[in-house]
Amino acid sequence: xxxxxxxxxxxxxxxxxxxxxxxxxxxxxxxxxxxxxxxxxxxxxxxxxxxxxxxxxxxxxxxxxxxxxxxxxxxxxxxxxxxxxxxxxxxxxxxxxxxxxxxxxxxxxxxxxxxxxxxxxxxx
Numbered sequence: 824x825x826x827x828x829x830x831x832x833x834x835x836x837x838x839x840x841x842x843x844x845x846x847x848x849x850x851x852x853x854x855x856x857x858x859x860x861x862x863x864x865x866x867x868x869x870x871x872x873x874x875x876x877x878x879x880x881x882x883x884x885x886x887x888x889x890x891x892x893x894x895x896x897x898x899x900x901x902x903x904x905x906x907x908x909x910x911x912x913x914x915x916x917x918x919x920x921x922x923x924x925x926x927x928x929x930x931x932x933x934x935x936x937x938x939x940x941x942x943x944x945x946x947x
Contacts, residue, residue, distance in 0.1 A: 824871055827943045830864025834936060847927045854932060858920025861939045865912055866890065868943040873897060887913060898946070908942050 834857040841853035848854045869890055870883050876897050884890040891906065899906045915935045919925040926932050 824868055824943060824947050827864040827868035827871065827946075828940075830860055830867060831936065831940055831943070834858070834861035834864070838932065838936075843929055846929050848929060848932060851924050851927075854926055855921050855924045857932070858916045858926065858935070861936055862912065862916040862921060865909070865916070865939050865942055868946045869894065869898075869909075872946045887917075905942070905945065908938070908945075912939055912942060 837853050837857040837860060838848065841848040841850040843849065873883060873893055874880070878893075878897075884893050891909065894906045894909055912935075915926075916939060920932070920935060926935065
């Protein structure tokens, strides 16, 4: 899964552009962008896994609820924890990090990105 990892590398590169003050990222724009790109990497990893399972590009999910259903049907059958992990990633990366810009502390942001990386690795 080279493409999803490339997304994560791009997210880390974006984060590196933000100055750090008192263990907080000072520029919200880079944190939001990094979280958005990392989340797209997670979605790409799911899509690649589904394509390996035999789905066509046309059948790939387009909404978060469809990703959840695909995880339940094709992936979580073997690992029920993956759906919970995806829900956490959605809440933390997409909603808190990207959409609302609520993540600031360096350890929190790095932890969320680490969780995304581990999720992607499980799909490899």
